[in-house]
Amino acid sequence: MELQHRPNFTNSTQKTAQTLKIREVEYADYNQIAALQVAYKRPLxxxxxxxxxxxxxxxxxxxxxxxxxxxxxERHDGRIVGYLGSIPLFYELGGQRLLTTAAHAWVVETDYRPYSLALLDLYFSQKNIDLFLNATVGPAGRDSFNVFESPRVPAGDWGRSVFSITNRQGFLAAWLAEKAIPMAKPLSFGLAGALAIKQAFSFRALPRNGAGHSFQLCKNIDSRFDVFWDCLRKTNPHLLRAVRTREVLEWHFKYALGNDQVWILTAGSNPITAYAIFLRYDNPAACLTRMRLIDFQALDGNIDLLAPMLAWALERCSREGIHMFEFIGFRPEKMRVINQFSPYVRQLPCWMYFYKAAHPKLADKLADPNAWDPSQFDSDASL
Ligand SMILES: CC(C)(COP(=O)(O)OP(=O)(O)OC[C@H]1O[C@@H](n2cnc3c(N)ncnc32)[C@H](O)[C@@H]1OP(=O)(O)O)[C@@H](O)C(=O)NCCC(=O)NCCS
Incomplete structure (x- = not known):
């Protein structure tokens, strides 16, 4: 497919506009796309x-x-000046399979910004997609998603992160350095005591280290995860859920597993009765290390195991010197448990999770917050 778009350009870019084209991405475009991501300081x-x-x-x-x-x-000379990825994902709702897609790594060179909306228009015009799910929208993209009448996901708070500090001195050194405060490292030793007092009060009644539970840390995703998914999808089928077969989980976490960036914690050995997935989400520019809860699922919707699993991960974060343990966007009943572990809140640059249903019936169903069980497993939030 090749399309000629003629958005409104200023005089200086008018000539170039006539020789630009938009076409589907190919693997061979990688080097040019990577150069764009680097130029605009996007993850690569x-x-x-x-x-x-x-x-x-x-x-x-x-x-x-x-x-x-x-x-x-693409310009007439072959130079790529804009890119938008589209990652298809299967979801289920009410026993039906839905084809969704996530917009990924959107970037357009400043001189060619009139083309940004043309890319997004192609994304939202895909005919065979049931649902557009975008969980990594940043401040630069928020207004454009509004143009396409893509509403906020109505469940979970996707405008704030809650967190606990699992390495006080390291966290403070990163925070003070980010604020460009001189002598950040020595100062962080003094301030760490004050944080310790606040956290000690918050954590008084927490289960210790998953005591009384036998959890297993999985290095591989095996066939037990298929059995788990078969049971899970029959529980609360009114919830919109990303498909979580063994094949999908292996694909989703392939590189995180290979690089030891993910902890997959299960309860019950065979069958699995619950799992929690935690993923590293470091911010190297700020010298900040952090662990995020990506997903928690339990058979029969029973969330009793969430607290001991979080206690297990909190203890491991502390032991390994990871600075922060973070949570974004879970349903209220999961958040009630999570809040016991997270005395701190930070505002995100903007609301991050937007959706758009392709059919009115689906739009009606998804307007109900009770249809959602959102997590960082959704869309491309942890891809
Ligand atoms: C994402 C992108 C393609 C959108 O292009 P666009 O639709 O033409 O939008 P603009 O770049 O004009 O930005 C839209 C608004 O967001 C603001 N904005 C842009 N980048 C921002 C940032 N990093 N932080 C906060 N606001 C930002 C702009 O100032 C503009 O606000 P205004 O309308 O009040 O002037 C383009 O901004 C871009 O390539 N950015 C760099 C890559 C990026 O940030 N990608 C993340 C996508 S979510």
């Missing part, structure tokens, strides 16, 4: 990891690789 995946988003994606493959992987804006 190595080539194999970027290609993996489609090349081994169960949803993409099961549709014969026919869906677009995204689009690029």
């Amino acid at each position: 995946k190595p080539y194999e990891e970027w290609k993996h988003l489609w090349a081994n994606n169960p949803a993409y493959l099961s549709l014969g690789g026919r869906l677009p992987k995204g689009w690029v804006v």
Whole structure:
């Protein structure tokens, strides 16, 4: 597919506009896309990891690789000046399979910004998609998602993160350095005591280290996860859920597992009765290390195991010197448990999770907050 878009340009870019085209992305575009991500200080995946988003994606493959992987804006001389990825994902609601897609790593060179909306227009015009799910919208993209009448996900707070500090001195040193306060490291030793007092009061009644529970840390995702998913999908089928088969989990966490960036904690050995997934989400620019809860699922919707699993992870974060343990966007009943572990709150730059249903019936269902069980497993939040 090749499209000629003619958005409104200023005089200085008028000439260039006539020789630009938008076309579907190819794997061979990687180097130019990577250069754009670097130029605009966006996170960058190595080539194999970027290609993996489609090349081994169960949803993409099961549709014969026919869906677009995204689009690029290309100049007449072959230079790529804009990119928007589109990652297909299967979800289920009410026993029905839905084809969703996540917009990924949107970037357009400043001189070619009139093309940004043309990329997003192609994304939202995909005919065979049931639901558009975008959980990584930043301040630069928020207004454009409004243009396409893509509302906020109505469940979970996607405008704030709650967290606990699991390495006080390291956290403070990173925070003070970020604020460009001189002598950040020595100062952090003094301030760490004050944080210790606040956290000690918050954590008084917490279960210790998952005491009384036998959890297993999985290095591989095996066939027990298929059995778990088969049971889970029959529990509360009115909830919109990303498909979590063994194949999908292996694809989603392949590189995180290989790089030891993910902890997959299970309860019950065979069958699994609950799992929690934690993923590293460091901010190298701020020298900040953090662990995020990505997903918690339990059979029969029973969340009793959430607290001891969080206690297990909190203790491990402290032991390994990880600075922060963080949570974003869970349903109220999960948040009530999470809040016991998270005395601190930070405002995110903007609301991050937006959706758009392609059919009115689906839109009606999803307007109800009770249809959602959102987590960082959704969309491309942890991809
Ligand atoms: C994402 C992008 C393609 C959107 O392009 P666009 O639709 O033409 O939007 P603009 O770049 O004009 O930005 C829209 C608004 O967000 C603001 N904005 C842009 N980047 C911002 C940032 N990093 N933080 C806060 N606000 C930002 C702009 O000032 C503008 O606000 P205004 O309308 O009040 O002037 C483009 O901003 C871009 O390539 N940014 C760099 C990559 C990026 O940040 N990607 C994340 C996408 S969520």
